[in-house]
Amino acid sequence: MCFLGFGSYFCYDNPAALQTQVQADMKVNTARFMALYAWYSWPNVVLCFFGGFLIDRVFGIRLGTIIFSIFVCVGQVIFALGALFNAFWLMEAGRFVFGVFFIEKFKFSSQEASAINSIVYIISAPMSPVFGLLVDKVGKNIIWVLCAVITTLASHIMLAFTFWNPWVAMCLLGVAYSLLACALWPMVAFVVPEHQLGTAYGFMQSIQNLGLAIIAIAAGMILDTRGYLFLEVFFSACICLSLIAVVMLYFVNHLTGGDLNWSAKKREKLQKVAATEAEEQERLRRQNEDDLAKLRPKADDFSLRNRYLSKLGAQVLPDNYSSYLSTMAHRSMLK
DSSP: OHHHHHHHHHHHHHHHHTHHHHHHHHTOOHHHHHHHHHHHHHHHHHHHHHHHHHIIIIIHHHHHHHHHHHHHHHHHHHHHHHHHTTOHHHHHHHHHHOOOOHHHHHOOOHHHHHHHHHHHHHHHHHHHHHHHHHHHHHBOHHHHHHHHHHHHHHHHHHHHHOOSOHHHHHHHHHHHHHHHHHHHTTHHHHHSOGGGHHHHHHHHHHHHHHHHHHHHHHHHHHHHHTOHHHHHHHHHHHHHHHHHHHHHHHHHHHHTTOSTTOBHHHHHHHHHHHHHHHHHHHHHHHHHHHHHHHHSOOHHHHHHHHHHHHHHTOOOOOTTHHHHHHHHHHHHHHO
8 A cells, every 4th residue: 555655646746856857848838837737636626536435335445446556557657658759738638647946046956956856755755654653652633733734834934035955944844744644634534434434535635636736727827927936925825724724623623522632542542441332232232132032932832832722622822922922022121
């Protein structure tokens, strides 16, 4: 599953590392280039929701994973063919099926810009399991999400308004990226039943891709008309909205007694209590069934009694009389 995520995100972010080369070879502006990300996101606004539903109800996890992985692979092959034949429209088609600043402001070479663009994912690779373990041990998911959003905001402010070495801001961005993923996505499982998780995650992905599609188009237009400073201000404003949303989530969860921000110890304790109660209910249910079985007349004994009565010339009891006795016994147990 980790390698599936690795391949998917590599395909998604691969154009960013080649932006300078793509724009130069294909003779396209930034807005047109950013359309590669919009073409990726628009179909996923709808398909992610239906994909989650199909995994829950139709395909199951195994077959669904194979089918959707094939879509990603085919899309990347089409995208690569578009680059090979110098056909930008084919690259856009590939994105439909399936750095960006450092050269301009900090006078980096294209190789240095590509390296610093990739540092977010290089940091994310080892840090994601570490943060995942930390979040599992500590809990308090909303607090971790809040920390990740604040760190992201600080990174973009540094990139926008300072000339500090951008490696610092990008390393912070990598840490925040890892932390956000580890703390945000597991919260869905706290509030959604297991058999509906695929649909829930699909809905979240749909909303995320809607944002990516709109932001990609807006970012390209801002960059072409106003420059990188306005772009970073735009990104910072978006993160401020995220910050407000997280703070609202914290207070709503607190006021409604939700479990999204429980500590790991409290969650484990309550899970043990719930498991104990479930076991006790199951024990009582089985005991009740055993008691009813003892009071229920046996079919063989009932038929034997009827044969005996018939020999004596007495009235034979109807066949449904046995079930009637069982009902009476059940009622007596309830009383």
